[in-house]
Amino acid sequence: MNGTVTSVSSNGAYSFTKPAKETITLLAGLGVEGDVHAGVTVKHRSRIAQDPTQPNLRQVHLMHQELFAGLRDAGFEVGPGDLGENVTTSGIDLLALPVGTLLRLGDEAVVEVTGLRNPCLQIDNFQEGLLRQVVGRADDGTVVRKAGIMGVVRTGGVVRPGDAVEVRLPAEPHRPLERV
Template identity: 80%
Template sequence: MTAVSSNGVYSFSKPNRDSITLLAGLGVEGDVHAGVTVKHRSRMAQDPTQPNLRQVHLIHEELFAEVGGAGFQVAPGELGENITTRGIDLLGLPVGTLLRIGDGAVVEVTGLRNPCLQIDNFQDGLLKQVVGRDEAGALVRKAGIMGVVKEGGVVRPGDVIDVKLPDEPHRPLDRV
C-alpha cells in the first residue's frame, strides 16, 4: 500500500494521512463516507436506508501511470480513495475477496466504484480515461473498488495487503 487518505467533509479529493483507522461495520474513522447506511450523496437521495457497501474506496496506483500516459497528473487521494495500492489487480478481484491490511484490519470487497462526472470537474476529460469499453463493447470501470470493514485496525502506507479469495464460483465485480 502506498498511501492512505480520509476527509471529514464532502470534497472530491482526500488528503493523505500518516495512518487511518478502519472501524468494523462503519469504514474509515472520521471520514465523511463512514457509516452503516449509505453516505454518498447520490445514493442518499435515492434511499438513505440502503446498507453502505462503499465504506472504503481503494485505487491501484498503476492507474495514475496509465492516465499519465494520456497527459493527466493524479496523485494518491486525489480521486477520493482511502487506500492506494500497488501490485494488486484490484479490478480483477471477485466479490467477497478479503483484504487483510497491516496487523489485522480486514476489508471485504463489495464491487466497483462507479465513476461520476465529478472526475471531469477535477480534471476535464479524465472520466473518459477511467471509464471505457472492452473489445466486446462492455463497459469497463477502472476508478477502483469499494469494500466494507469486517475487522478494524490502524493502517499505514507501507502496510502489506494479503488477498484471500472467496470460495468458488467467483462473482466478478459490478458497480456498487
C-alpha cells in the same frame, strides 16, 4: 497475489479529493474513522437521494497506484487521494478480484470487497476528460470501470503506507465485480 499500501487518505467533509494521512483507522461495519463516507447506511450524496436506508457497501474506496502511470501517459496528473480513495495499493490487480475477496491491510484490518467504484461526472470537474480514462467500453461494448474498488470493513485496525496487503479469495465459483 499480495501487495503493499502506498498511501492512505480521508476527509471529514464532502470533497472530491481526500488528503493523505500518516495513518487511517478502519472501524468494523462503519469504514474509515472520521471520513465523510463512514457509516452503516449509504453516505454518497446521490445514493442518499435514491434511498438513505441502503446498506453502505462503499465504506472504503481502494485504488491501484498502477492506474496513475497510465493516466500520466494520457496527460493527466493524478496522485493518491486525488480521486477520493482511502487506500492506494501497489502490486495487486484490484479490478480482477471477485466479490467477497478479503483484503488484510497491515496487522489487523480486514476489508471485504463489494464491487467496483462507479465514477461520476465530478471526475471531469477535477480534470476535464479524465472520466473517459477511467470508464470506457470493451470491444464487446460492456462498460469497463477502472477507478478502483469498494469494500466494507470486517475487522478494524490502523492502516499506514508500507503495510502489507494480503489477498484471500472467496470460495468458488467467483463472482466478478460489478458497480456498487
